[in-house]
Amino acid sequence: MALQINIDNGGTLTDVCIMSDGGVKKTKVLTTPYDLSKCFFEGLQKASEVVYGAADVKRLLEEVDLIRYSTTQGTNAICERKGPKLGLILDSGSTTLPAALKAHDPEVFEALVGDRVSFIDLAKLDAPEAEVEVVKVINQLAARGANRLVIALGGAGFLEAEERVKKIVLRKYPRHLLGAVPVLYTSDLTSDRNPGRRAWSALINSFLHPSMEAFLYNAENRLREFRTKNPLLIFRNDGDASRVAKTVAIKTYSSGPRGGMEGVKAFSALYGFRDAVSIDVGGTTTDIGQCTDGKVAEIRRGHVEGISVSFPLCEIMSAGAGGSSIFKVKDGKIAIGPESVGALPGPACFGRGGKEATITDASLLAGLFDPASYFGGGMGLDLARAEAAVRSNIAEPLGVDLDTAILAMSDAFEAKIAEELHRFTRIGPDTVMLAFGGAGPLNACGVAEKAGIRRVAVPAMAAVFSAYGIGSCDVSQGYAATLEDRSTAGLATALDALKRKAARDMFAEGFEEGSYVVSARLVTETPEGEKVFPLGDKPEFPAALASASTVELELTAVKSLRQDETRHVGFPRKAEAKADGQRKVLVVDKGRIELPVYRLASMAPGDHAAGPAILEEDYFTARVPAGWGFVVSEAGDIILERED
Known part of the structure; x- marks a missing residue:
């Protein structure tokens, strides 16, 4: 296996997974939200220490074959509503669209757009006053505080109308001028004729674009200085990867969690699990997914925060509750998130200035963590600060003891x-x-009990599972176009145009024609749902689609890098596990009692034990409650089961 480095950037921690002929290794660094390139290169430095025994980033980047990167930053930005103020320009015939967009999610619309909406009379675009009309609308939105604009014109001729506006904007607001407001046209992203989906896609893309662009290009430029053999690959939310220059921001939304779902697919195949749900608990969010019969739910028109967009997305739901989510008391009850203390200042116990209460602080105070060994021994934890945060934010407002x-x-x-x-x-x-995730195993059995689930699996790579999951992704590019000429000749012309785009983009990815696979299909939406018509080597336009309202041609070019898992392993019980020590832990109805602590590194396949107990690895801890037992599988993973 070539030397590969997979980096998954989370809100609090950045995970690094190193794959080579010598096996799979891992490490972590704190995320630096003020400059993501800093934690990116700190991750590479720690990876070089893991590989060579001493820091040598230059050597690592000379020898590494692939660097893949995924992130939850887009998910966190949407969840926490942190990003630029957008202005939305619609046509005068779409006066009801803002209300329709807002109905999808009032909070997200208010955070992204608010009242920064203006309208253009399309009839004036062909008149002498066209420039005045466009300039007036842009100035209105800029005066209301918009620092990025989205132009989403409606009607059958939206492509042509947006092109006319684009020419005027380039003349009146040339990009070389300081202070020129960035403008995104929905037609630059998609040919989807649904105005709501198209507008939301562009709004979300514009919201995520600045932070993604600034970091990714900075990271790529620094990698070039080290003369890396191959470009940085961005893992996308469709399960594949591409270069920075060939990736749009919305495709980074939930890309980290999608990496976890790739891992879930492989893990389910390894153990023969036909129905697996997953909780990926990070610092800011818990990402939830499901894999049934080896397939992860994915739909052609995916959802971001429940909002329908124009792109295919894996069905992953992000809940605003993670290891760094803020706990507070509202109306006499505990409320969690969606606000997070992130990596800076972090939970109060990190000693970086945080004063809010988090589950990390509570878990430390409960005795679940060993302050000396937490985070692989690389971070001391402050009990006094954790206690102060929980007392002032939770215990005192509730009127209860610590x-x-x-x-x-x-x-x-x-x-x-x-x-x-x-x-x-x-x-x-x-x-x-x-x-999985850094905080996933900690309360997993408690979550499972409350959800009515009797079996829990914790991968040995749980702490970096999303980074591990992206290690087998392919490189691909996808294209879509509305088919206007509904004939075999028209189909051939449109198909040829998309193939030329694919050849150009895949060459830019580093792959010659013939080294990747091209597939195409026609898709139409009917009252009964979507209908898909795959196209073979000699495509013909299906007569059944002649009267369809819209027909889209979709083409995908894929360079396969995946290696399918063919092994099947089990988890037979063999020997009673030996505890590595004891720890006094707070237990419901029992107070603080001594519990055995089992280290994953000290156990062999088949070792088993019953709760209550603590399971520990360098980068994760799991509570095993009474009534639960665990066994180490033949592959070194942990299977926990309710025993009564």
């Missing part, structure tokens, strides 16, 4: 994730829950 507050926080956290599991997935008697 231990009661700690248990209430844990119960509320588990209940919230279990509730989101039920809201988003279908849970049956054979459902297995995969728990």
Whole structure:
């Protein structure tokens, strides 16, 4: 296997997974939200220490074959509503569209757009006053505080109308001028004729674009200085990757969680799990997905925060509850998130200035963490600061003692994730829950109990599972065009145009024609749902589509890098596991009692034990409650089951 480095950038921690002939290794660094390139290169430095025993980034980047990157920054930005102020320009015939867009999610629309909406009379675009009309609308939005603009014109001729506006904007606001407001046209992203989906796609893309662009190009330029062999590959939310210059910002939304779902697919195949739900608990969010019969749910018109967009997306739901989510008391009850303390200042126990209460602080105070070994021993934890945060934010407002507050926080956290599991997935008697992410295994059994799940799997690579999951992705490019000429000749012309685009873009990715696979299909939407017509080597336009309202031609070019998992392993019980020590832990109805601590590194396949206990690895901790038992599988993963 070539030397590969996979980096998954989260809101609090950035995970690094190193794959080579010597096996799979991992490390982590704190995310630096003020400059993501800093934690990116700190991750590479720690990776070089793992590979060579001493820091040598220059050597690592000379020898590495692939660097893949995924991120939850887009997910976190939408979840926390942090980003630029957008202005939306519509045509005068779409006066009802803002209300329709807002109806999808009032909070997100208010955060992204608010009242910064203006209208253009399309009839004036062909008149002498066209320039005046466009300039007037742009100035109105700029005066209301918009620092990025989205132009979403409606009607059958939206492509041509947006092109006319684009020419005027380039003349009146040339890009070389300081202070020129960035403008995105919906037709630059998609040919989707649904105005709501198209507008939301462009709004979300514009909202995410600045931070993604600034970081990714900065990181790519720094990599070039080291003369890396291959360009940085961005893992996308469709499960494949592409170069920075060939990736749009909306495709980075939920790309980190999608990496986790790729891992879930491989893990389910390895163990023969037919129905697996997953909780990927990071610092800011818990990402929830489901894999049934080896397939992850993906739809052609995906959803961002429940909002329908024009692009295919894996069905992953992000709940605003993670290891760094802020706990507070509202109306006498504990409320969690969606605000997060992130990596800076981080949970109060990190000692970086944080004063809010988090589940990380509560878990430390409960005795679940060893301050000396947390984060692989690379970060000391401050009990006094954690106690101050929980007392002032939770215990005192609730009028309870510290231990009661700690248990209430844990119960509320588990209940919230279990509730989101039920809201988003279908849970049956054979459902297995995969728990991963830095905070995923910690309360996994408690979440499972509240959700009615009896089996939990914790991968050995749980702490960097999303980074691990992106390690097998392909490089691809996708294209779509509305088919106007509904004949075999018209289809051939449109298909040829998309193939030329694919050849150009795949060459830019580093692949010659013939080294990748091209596939195409026709898609139409009917009252009964979507209908798909795959196209073979000699495509003909299907007569059945002649009267369809719209027909889209979709083409995909894929350079395969995946290696399918063919092994099947089990988890037979062999020997009683030996504890590595004991720890005093706060337990419901029992107070603080001594519990055995089992280190994953000290156990062999087949080792098993019963709860209550603590399971520990360098970068994750799992509580095993009474009534649960665990066994180490033949592949070194952990399977936990309810035993009564």
